[in-house]
Amino acid sequence: MPKERLSVVVTRRLPEAVETRLSELFDVRLRDDDAPMTRAELIAAAKEADVLVPTLTDTIDAGLITQAGERLKLIANYGAGIDHIDVASARQRGVLVSNTPGVVxxxxxxxxxxxxxxxxxxxxxxxxxxxxxxxxxxxxxxxxxxxxxxxxxxxxxxxxxxxxxxxxxxxxxxxxxxxxxxxxxxxxxxxxxxxxxxxxxxxxxxxxxxxxxxxxxxxxxxxxxxxxxxxxxxxxxxxxxxxxxxxxxxxxxxxxxxxxxxxxxxxxxxxxxxxxxxxxxxxxxxxLPHMGSATVEGRLEMGEKVIINIKTFDDGHRPPDQVVPAML
The missing domain is CATH 3.40.50.720 (NAD(P)-binding Rossmann-like Domain)
Incomplete structure (x- = not known):
């Protein structure tokens, strides 16, 4: 039997090429609009997904992580900064965290x-x-x-x-x-x-x-x-x-x-x-309106790193950009 595809929830609109590739590889749920998810939507996503793909506009704190479902095993952040994610709480729950360093x-x-x-x-x-x-x-x-x-x-x-x-x-x-x-x-x-x-x-x-x-x-x-x-x-x-x-x-x-x-x-x-x-x-x-990383090339490369992190995890290996509390 073919391997069951990972359930991936993306919290914001990403470049079209990135969303298309995610859809080809995983059972992905994309956003219809670019509004940030509400707290309730984030909790619901964490309960149903194997992988959550948040951005810096999403607060993934200890309270949200404790309400995550047993399926959630990876938070593949779209972005290098991870101060909006409680990495220590995720680690305690057995949830890995990855980011996209070096791209921007x-x-x-x-x-x-x-x-x-x-x-x-x-x-x-x-x-x-x-x-x-x-x-x-x-x-x-x-x-x-x-x-x-x-x-x-x-x-x-x-x-x-x-x-x-x-x-x-x-x-x-x-x-x-x-x-x-x-x-x-x-x-x-x-x-x-x-x-x-x-x-x-x-x-x-x-x-x-x-x-x-x-x-x-x-x-x-x-x-x-x-x-x-x-x-x-x-x-x-x-x-x-x-x-x-x-x-x-x-x-x-x-x-x-x-x-x-x-x-x-x-x-x-x-x-x-x-x-x-x-x-x-x-x-x-x-x-300026947080434009530091706002280039087409940079946002595509961020998406590629997210995909590599998820795919590597799906293949049973440590994501190349895994973040651990000792790094913070």
Whole structure:
């Protein structure tokens, strides 16, 4: 008899090619619309599926995992970040968790540089003037930004994405500094011409640009808190393409309002889609709708990794991108 196909539930709309391949390989239930599942829908999916394919908009916490059915054996996350999944609770229930690391490294690093340039060169202000038809012509003192070449860039989190940002920033003539849980190997530091700071406080106080590229974990929540933001120079800017929870957003607003930080470029927010209204009103703040990984190529590769993880599991092997609590 042919082997029974795995029951797979996908919580959001994925690229058509990914959904088609999932349908060819598994007994898959896809979404008709792109609205996030409700809590009740997620619980129902966890009760009936062998494999759940969530995204960062789905909260897979201990309460949901305890209500999962006996069939659920794999949570194959569509995305690299897994702070929305209680990996430890899943492990206790015998449920494996996988993700899609490395796929969006270059895309997110590109967007980080776009935000650095957007803030320092005042690009949104120029766009707004042109879109309103208010441009009166070139003037020697109009829309003066700052040159990025020669500026000190402090990277908070020197993993794949942080290193990719460093490579791009070097090409722009920036000086690379970083803080990380572990110091990089000497040959990587030499390649990136990067200066390591054991003390985050000391690094932040000396940087012209701070780039947040670390994951959100209990130890990184509000890592850039009011005290550390106060250490930043008045002419410094901060950009974040990682997770909004790493920055105390209210404290950031206060520093920006007081003119104690020159600007900010944000692709992620502390409270998801509930962006602090004050940020929308500041001309020195560039806001994007979590676009860091939004490339066609990246989203297709994420889907391919999800499929490989599920297929490998279905074949009786450990998923290549399995996440365990020790990795967090």
């Amino acid at each position: 490294t270059d895309d997110t690093a590109d967007m980080t540089m776009a935000l650095i340039l957007g803030v320092t060169r005042r690009i949104p202000e120029g766009l707004a003037v042109m879109q309103k038809g208010e441009w009166a012509g070139w003037a020697p003192t109009a829309y003066l930004g700052g040159r990025v070449s020669g500026r000190r860039l402090g990277i908070l989190g020197m993993g794949r994405i942080g290193q990719a940002v460093a490579r791009r920033a070097r090409a722009f003539g920036m000086q690379i500094h970083y803080h990380n849980r572990r110091r990089l190997r000497p040959e990587i530091e030499e390649e990136l011409e990067a200066t390591y700071w054991e003390s985050l406080d000391q690094m932040v106080a000396r940087m012209d640009v701070v780039s947040v590229n670390c994951p959100h974990t209990p130890s990184t929540f509000h890592l850039m808190n009011a005290r550390r933001l106060k250490l930043m120079k008045e002419n410094a800017v901060i950009v974040n393409t990682s997770r909004g929870e790493v920055i105390d957003e209210n404290a950031l607003v206060r520093r920006l309002r007081a003119g104690e930080i020159a600007g900010a470029g944000l692709d992620v927010y502390e409270n998801g889609t509930e962006v602090n209204p004050a940020l929308r009103q500041m001309p020195n703040v560039v806001l």
